[in-house]
Amino acid sequence: MIHQNRQKELLSQLDDNALVIISTNPEQFRNGDVTYAFRPQSDFFYLTGFEEPEAVAVISRKHYSMFLRDKDPAREIWDGERLGLIDAPEVLKLNQALNINNLEDQLSQLISTDSTIYFDAKPCEFDAKITGLLADYSIKSLQEPLHKMRLIKDESEIKTMQKAADISIIAHQQAMQYVAPGMLECDLQSVFDAHFVKNNAEHAYTPIVAGGKNACILHYIKNNQPLNDGDLVLIDAGCEFNNYASDVSRVFPINGRFSDAQKSIYQIVLDAQLAAIECIKPGVSVHEPHKIASSIIQQGLELLGLLKAGEPLSKFYMHGTGHWLGMDVHDVGKYQHKQQHRNFEKGMVITVEPGIYIRKDDKINSIYADIGIRIEDDILVTESGNTVLTGNLIKTINDIEALMSKN
Ligand SMILES: [Mn+2]
Known part of the structure; x- marks a missing residue:
């Protein structure tokens, strides 16, 4: 409940038709195929409680969706279990779980013509891609209200x-x-x-x-x-x-x-x-x-x-x-x-x-x-x-x- 309450508190400070987009990065390579231990983006974890890499939450007053990695039995042998699209709605209390691989095609479907989009790109490739997908929209920053809450x-x-x-x-x-x-x-x-x-x-x-x-x-x-x-x-x-x-x-x-x-x-x-x-x-x-x-x-x-x-x-x-x-x-x-x-x-x-x-x-x-x-x-x-x-x-x-x- 704690994350849902934080989402509500955040939305209560934003425009009525606010659409919050918040991401956490993919794993980062240290050398060769070796990755650093993954640590979620703080803002993302604060609002979702989800700790897997490569996810984008889309939150409005009416719905809570998340793009995340789907199950992949072959990769999970190497990297460990993933939550996956089937279990995510219940575990994370989502209305909708979407495959992160479809972000490019499906992100715009969650945006209505009257949405006010809130998104802060961190300096990484992953967020640059999201910024690209939002090129046609005007974007507001979440930092002020969200960081006031985290304080x-x-x-x-x-x-x-x-x-x-x-x-x-x-x-x-x-x-x-x-x-x-x-x-x-x-x-x-x-x-x-x-x-x-x-x-x-x-x-x-x-x-x-x-x-x-x-x-x-x-x-x-x-x-x-x-x-x-x-x-x-x-x-x-x-x-x-x-x-x-x-x-x-x-x-x-x-x-x-x-x-x-x-x-x-x-x-x-x-x-x-x-x-x-x-x-x-x-x-x-x-x-x-x-x-x-x-x-x-x-x-x-x-x-x-x-x-x-x-x-x-x-x-x-x-x-x-x-x-x-x-x-x-x-x-x-x-x-x-x-x-x-x-x-x-x-x-x-x-x-x-x-x-x-x-x-x-x-x-x-x-x-x-x-x-x-x-x-x-x-x-x-x-x-x-x-x-x-x-x-x-x-x-x-x-x-x-x-x-x-x-x-
Ligand atoms: Mn110190």
Whole structure:
């Protein structure tokens, strides 16, 4: 029912004769005849719950049709079972199931002269073909109403996101207990790979496992360097469970003990993160966490003498403090409305992830050189405040050192 209700809610915001066309792509080849693991388009899955590749849903107030792959016994021996045209109407609650191979001939038959067509082409061949079939019609975008809906998570989505967060929490804890000097970053990454797979989850994004100075490369994904005694390691890794993401970063000392210099930078980021999380509740501007985090980091770095008063913070903190989280790790939904930052509402999920990155060439006191810290949690906005979905993952200096000293 959940998908039918979402369709209804979407249609209630569109023109009376709206015809929504929404697609999910075919499998993508990695090399030769090997495909990447298939993952449905988020918008398509959100509205249909259908997880097979190569399908187009056509939804109006009067009917719900879907073009999908038919049964193919020979292919199913290789690739697994397909729902097929006969069972699809009952399973997906369709009025009509149509063969995807007939899309070209039959799509126009579902369009009336007075239909208002809503379709957003993703940059892929499959959608380009659909755009071609709709060349004679004027097309409206679904993004605004649909992404407004996806921004507010319902009960079932929150449950799934909590599950994704819980899986990621355990993996981060295991990594803290597993790390040792001399290990390769990819060895430490394997903790996440194994724990995610064991739990029927996968990486929601390419994980960052960055020892020492690599943590100052914001999108470091090589993950193949040794982890050195005395350095920190930054891990930004979160799983996707049932198409919903978690996004978590922690930093900890490879040998289990923070140095004094590492402690002082870490504590600034943690103070900034805690204060930023604290402010999140309905009615507060979505820009507020960044404002709060930035001002705490600015003050902290000035106190350490790393920044002069009034010097721009972007030298050491060059990214935002968070982003929407949902089916996509950088989830859909607007941050502004009429050029004003919008306010938090119940059901939104946002990350809070301040950081400090001190590169050696910053010509600073060398005890702080090559320290990169980011602490990231996933925050659900509730009726009166917020819940930290990843709140069970330790992050104080004492808690991290205590966990790492246990064998
Ligand atoms: Mn993030």
